[in-house]
Amino acid sequence: MVVGFLCLFVGAGIWSLSSLGVNIAALVQGVSNAEIFIRRTWPLSLPSAEEVLQQTGITLSTVLLATLLSIALSLPLAVWASSVTTPSKLHRFTSRGVIVAARAVPDVVLAILFVRLFGLGVLPGILAMGLHSIGMVGKLYADAIEQTSPGPREALNSIGATRTQRLLTAVVPQVLPAFIAIGLHRFDINLRVSAVLGVVGVAGIGFEMTNAFARLDFGLGISWALILLLLCLLTEMVSASIRRVLLRGSGEGESGAHRFRTRLFRGRRPSGTDVPLTPPLTASPLGTARRVSPPFSFARARRWVYTVIVAAAVGASLFGGGALEARVSAGWAGFFTTLGLFWPPGDAGMLDRLLLALVETVQIGLAATFLGALLAVPVGTLAARNISGNRAVHGAFRGFVLVVRGLPELIVAIVFVVVIGLGPVAGVLALALGSVGLLGKLVADSLEEVDAGPLEAMSALGSSRTQRYFTAVLPQAAPALIGGLLYQLDVNIRSATLLGLVGAGGVGFYLLQATQTREYEVITLITLMTFTVVFALELVSMLLRRLVR
Amino acid sequence: MRTRIFIHPHGRFEVHMVDQAVFDDVGRGPVVSLTQVTKEFDGGVTALRGVEFDVPRGQILALLGRSGSGKSTLLRHICCLHRPTSGSLRVLGTDVARARRSQLRQIRRRTGFVFQQFNLVGQLSVLENVCSGALGRLVGPRLGLFSYSRALRLEALEHLDRVGMAGHAFQRTSTLSGGQQQRVAIARALMQHPVILLADEPVASLDPDSADTVMRLLREIARERSLTVIGSLHQVELALGWADRVIGLRDGEVMLDASTTILDTTTAMSVYNTVPGTEPVALDVTG
Incomplete structure (x- = not known):
């Protein structure tokens, strides 16, 4: 065989x-x-440093916003597509159908449609990559939900928690690392896709490259290609290492920080071991000032720093890249006329x-x-x-x-x-x-x-x-x-x-x-x-x- | 469902559901009452056949039987995770067969469940896992330790202290040993303010020392708060030393129902015999 x-x-x-x-x-x-x-x-005729920075910014912010859009749309779809979170078969079937459809339409075709609707710029890229990515992100998210261990869900059910409470307390903590890793992976893929979308008029490095080749300025075109190549390799390396840490489980990072702390304060006993191994089973009187918020830890501080960095990047892409300057070139009435141009399919006399x-x-x-x-x-x-x-x-x-x-x-x-x-x-x-x-x-x-x-x-x-x-x-x-x-x-x-x-x-x-x-x-x-x-x-x-x- | 709003000093507020008063009155009658309960699953498997017994308030009851004898199914019925195919099941005075979904949730809120595999969320901190025990009386979903009020976190810490785990409150739960996780799971059950505590082979995956600690904890807590405890166990000796009463199941039928004061190991072991046709043993039932 x-x-x-x-x-x-x-x-x-x-x-x-x-x-x-x-x-x-x-x-x-x-x-x-x-x-x-x-x-x-x-x-090679190199573009000016200013130009390189500007175009890199546009490309990265387009890709970031597109990936975030696909994540935002994939989250509810994945929840509806998984048997773990949605008992209704109809919901599951519909949701899976939407996810498959998103994968079936190529991002370039979507970009052609959106360029026609909104004109050249950043927005068509965000929409095209964002919608097409649902096909992969939504599917992998649904799979991740499917693979969560059923124990905590059953326990919360026995407590009398509602379905939403179970979703947030038992499912989300289990899938979060996988969700972030999948999002990062899609970011890498979208960065590569952005080169193709430049050909049909989405702003960024891909667009500059296409223009250079169209003017037969091969030196400049190849320079842009090399810049995008370098960018791809860099982000691939960064995201691969983040993904490795995430999927190994943050427990590892915790213990690393712990080791560091013990080395730092050698005289003191590490905080984990100051409890006797066989604790007394009678209730000890509670002190008046017991801690009910977690003490400082490196892992927590690092999480905060990451959150702030991501928030800043999203803010900059939203307000710096002109992503919000949406204008429908033919007006909203023209929207459906434009959609009508794509249907029914025809061969324009060149089927062979x-x-x-x-x-x-x-x-x-x-x-x-x-x-x-x-x-x-x-x-x-x-x-x-x-x-x-x-x-x-x-x-x-x-x-x-x-x-x-x-x-x-x-x-x-x-x-x-x-x-x-x-x-x-x-x-x-x-x-x-x-x-x-x-x-x-x-x-x-x-x-x-x-x-x-x-x-x-x-x-x-x-x-x-x-x-x-x-x-x-x-x-x-x-x-x-x-x-x-x-x-x-x-x-x-x-x-x-x-x-x-x-x-x-x-x-x-x-x-x-x-x-x-x-x-x-x-x-x-x-x-x-x-x-x-x-x-x-x-x-x-x-x-x-x-x-x- | 009635709700009450708590307003905390720093302007945070929290919506709690009000416990149904009826649950506090059941002290007079049995807490759990089964009459001819039969359960058939969709695949045609009959898990329970005509099970019948009452459990008075404050009793510690051990269910004995081999794997597949229906112990877990029985416990899940009492927690209203399953409904009987026929027969009547009353938990805390409510007829489970006829109860509405909200009533079932009310019962689940007041029955703590301790699982063999602990069923904690390993990625969350110990304290957050304990806090999640309060979800039944909170309105709306929660994620993150700070989504629970300070009062709730203090209460959770108190329960953790009771099971001797307060020193681990901010540790990631998956880093704890099995015995420690089971103690955290007991603290989570206490967070429910339970009337009944159900335990499905709570020590089957623990080493002897941790098993001893967990069983002792369950018994002590039950006595302190006059809780009713129903636990399924594998070890006969352990059950006889721990419970007030033993019920033996085989193939979904009650084979043995006796007080531990008069039960000896040999009789109890008969539940595990494979010889068919053994007569059900009925000794004095404590009431």
Whole structure:
């Protein structure tokens, strides 16, 4: 079964590569183009520091507000979508439906709609990313609520607490760390998305970059791309470390602060141990001035500092970035007229070309996943702690995977388009590189989760390292690896639909063209077409996963 | 439902529900009264079959029986978390089968429940967990220690002091040991001003020393405040030394109902026998 799936996958990958014209000759051609490219862009023309700061501020505040909007909308949806908090089946079904719908409509399409409604600026970006993000944030929030332990809820029920009281006292404290971590993760993703939205007119670094390329000012465009790249890597690093601390449980941080305090006041006994281990069971007379508010602790002080920082950032983004300057360009009456432009879907007489572009999109996804997997399996293997054996090797490859994952695919695609020219080859290479990041991580993770028992048994009977890898590790990890591969394929086909926006092949080109020619009904048709493809893929992969397991 | 507003010196105020007077009168009749209570779950499993007994105020009652014999189901009925399929169940003078939802909540407010797995919110501080015991009489949701009034926090601290945990009031609850968590759970139950204290295998996941402390606490507190305690237990010896009366269950039926003054270990152990057809043992029932 697994072998059959792999044959199919390799076959589809090779077919896609050959029909898209990705071959050694094209790559050699690309390398020689790179020389011309470097001559054209060097020296880089850097934007002024003031401009960089201003655009960075706009981009960050757009992304922050969009993420907060999606969180605010996801909270009630998640509560309604979870069986833990909502007994009504109808509510749950409706809420899940809204969440799935939000994921189905691409953020670029939403941005095109909102740019048409509100004009160029920040607001369309906030709305587009905010609404689309509900698809992920809402789902993960609902899952987090679903996974809370039922004990505290039952206890509060036995106390006679109402449903709202149970939600706030028993559920919220359990899910809060996960909620914050998910929000941060979405912030990273939205920062990457903001580059694409610049192409359709959302203000920020992405917009400046698009303008520079449109003026054929490659040096400036590449500078903006590099700035956004750097920003992505920085926020990824910061949010990854915050997430790690959050999900490890704040108890750890507490004890760290505690250790620090004990070191600081060496003479005194730490506050936790001044109670005798077997306390008297009779009531002791209460002093008149008993503390009923918690004493100072580093963890609490740190929480306050974080809260103030977040509040300040939100305030600055709300009032500094012009996010509140909402104006409907065609008036509220025009709102529905504009919506009407998108319906019913139409092909504007180019259905055959759209279908060809759709096939090309799928081919890009397949080829990129195939190439990515070829690289990701060895990279992921070396990054797995239990396989690579050498700490330095494992650390270096983990770091490599992390950095590659931090690269926004669209920016990489732009760089490839500039280097090897317009067309699907640039798209395939960009997505393949992105796949090494995500798939490499998934491969490493699933290899590390392998049961160590068979490995030990194999080494006890004197096998070599390679024998162990193929006999004990790969068969155990196979279902997880194939799951990862299918997930990557899904991600790549979704991304491939957008590559055309920057000229890297596929159906996205017609998305941009339809926006410029104002044939909005084509946008709806393209959205429906790609949704059908992604949905079909989802069904196939569900079937495959069941078979492989 | 009647409510009363408390105004505190610093301008904070708090809405409390007024305890129904009827609960304080039940001292005359039995606190809990079961007549032919039968419970069938949706899957067709019959958890209780014709269970019948009364519990007078202030009695300490131990439920014995193997896992799956219906002890937990019985306790959850008394706390109104389940309703019987047939038969009559009266708790604190209210007929549970016919009670409205608000009445069920009233009963839950006055019955403290101590769970085997403590069921505290591990992420919150000990004091906040104890304060949450007051939720039944507060109006509106609460999050954070400061959402409870100073008076409530003082009261919670008093209960913590009673179970010997006042020194841990501001610690994160998940950092406590099992025995300590169970004592905090008892303090939370005290915060309910309970008339009945229910305990579902309260010491099954504790080491012998902590188990001893917890059982002693439950007994002492019950005597101090003339509470009725119904606890399910696994260990026969422990039950005989702790309770006034023992009820043994097997497959949802009462097999044994006796005062501990006249019950010996061998008879009590018969509840655990697998031999079918053993006659139910009926000894003197303390009233």
